[in-house]
Amino acid sequence: MRGRLDKRQAILDAAFRVFAEHGYERASIDAIAAAAGVAKPTIYNHLGGKENLFRAVMVNSAEQFNARTLAALDAFPADPGDPDALRAALVDVGVRLGGCIADDRALAMQRLLLAESRRFPDLFAAVRGSGRDRVHDALAGRLARLAHAGRLDIADPVCAADQFVALISGDLPVLAMMSGTSVRAQDLRRSVESGVDTFLRAFAA
Amino acid sequence: MRGRLDKRQAILDAAFRVFAEHGYERASIDAIAAAAGVAKPTIYNHLGGKENLFRAVMVNSAEQFNARTLAALDAFPADPGDPDALRAALVDVGVRLGGCIADDRALAMQRLLLAESRRFPDLFAAVRGSGRDRVHDALAGRLARLAHAGRLDIADPVCAADQFVALISGDLPVLAMMSGTSVRAQDLRRSVESGVDTFLRAFAA
C-alpha cells in the first residue's frame, strides 16, 4: 500500500462512476484520473493498472452492497405476532432488501460484473462467497425461526429464502439494468407487496 | 440488401459467437471475419459497420429467443384435469420455459444486452416490445384460463405470470451468467418443481 488514503479512495470512487458509465473497455484511465482529480501515474502508483483497479473497485463495491443487504435483514422479526403484523413485517423487510438489490449503485455493479464475467472469473467467487450466499443463508435462518414459531409452514428454508427474494424483486432489476433506468419506489413496493402476499398464501401456517 | 444470403448468415452467426466470447469492444471485425470465413470488406458490404452488425445480431438473436419462448407456451394446458395433472403440466411448461431462459445462447444474448445497454438503448425496446412482454402476456392469458376453469384462484393474472417466471427460474440465470457456466438440467428441474409447488400452494383453487 503506497500513497495517500484520500487519493486512493477518490480513485476508487471515480473509477466506479466511470466504469458504470462507459463499461470497462471504454473507461479510459485518463477519464478516471480526471474524474478523481489525480494524475494518471498516481493511479498506477496506487492500484497498479487497469485490471487491478477494476478488481479493487468491484470488490469494494460488493463489500458495501453485501453489508447493506445483511443490515436490511436486521429488521427481520423473530415473531411479529398476528398475521397482519407478519405481513407488515415481511413487506418492511422486503422493501429494505429490495431497495438494496434495486439500488442504482447495486445495479451498476451487477451490470459490470455480468459484462466482465469472462475477463474476471475470480470476481464471481468474491461476490458469491462474501455476499449472495450469506444473505440467503441469513434469510433462510430467519424464515426457519418463523416456522419454528408456528407462523410459517416451510419444509426447506433455503429454498423458501431463494423464492422470497425472487418473488419480491421479480425481473425489475434486470429490466432496469437493460433499460438504463432506475427502479421506481412505487414499482418496487408493489412488487414486494404482491410478492409477500403470494409468499404468505403459500407458506403461512 | 446486397450480397449473398449465405454469407450474411455466416457473418451473423460468427459475430454472435465472437461477441459472446469477447464482448462487444474486444470482438474485432478481423476475428469475426475469420470466424465467418469471409473477407473484412464483405462484412462492411453486408452490414455496414460494427454497430449495425451488433444490432443485427442482437435483433436476430432476440427474435429466435422470443419465438422459442412463445413456442414453449404452446404446451400450456387449457384444462389438465385433476391437481396432479395440473402440477405435472405446469412443471412441463416450466421446464420448457426455463429451458429457453436458461439456454446458453439466451444467457449470452442477455449478457450482451446488459453489457451494452448504454450504448444501444434502442435494443431494449426491440427486445421488450417483441418478446418479454408478449411472453408474459401470453402466460397471463393461459393462467387466466386456468382460473376460469376453476383450477387456480388468481386475482391478477399478469402479476401471477410474472411470479410464475420468477419462481421457476429464481436467480439461476444471473448466477450462470456471472459464473460463465451453464445452468445444469437437474438444477433447473429442481428449481422449476419447487417453484411450481410454491405457485400451487399460493394459487391452486
Next chain:
DNA sequence: GGTACGTTGAACTAGCCAGTTCATTTTCTC
C-alpha cells in the same frame, strides 16, 4: 529548514482496431 516521499503535467511509445482502398479473383446470370 532539510529531507524523503508522493504527486503532477506533459510527452512519449507501442499496440490495437474500425474503416477504407484496390487490383484481382470468384460467382452468378443471361
Next chain:
DNA sequence: GAGAAAATGAACTGGCTAGTTCAACGTACC
C-alpha cells in the same frame, strides 16, 4: 462465353489507449 456483381487478401490510415518516463513541484515529518 461474356459481363456484372460480389468477394477477396493485403495493405493502409488515423484515432485511441494502457502504460511509462521525467523534471519539477507539493506535502509530511523530523
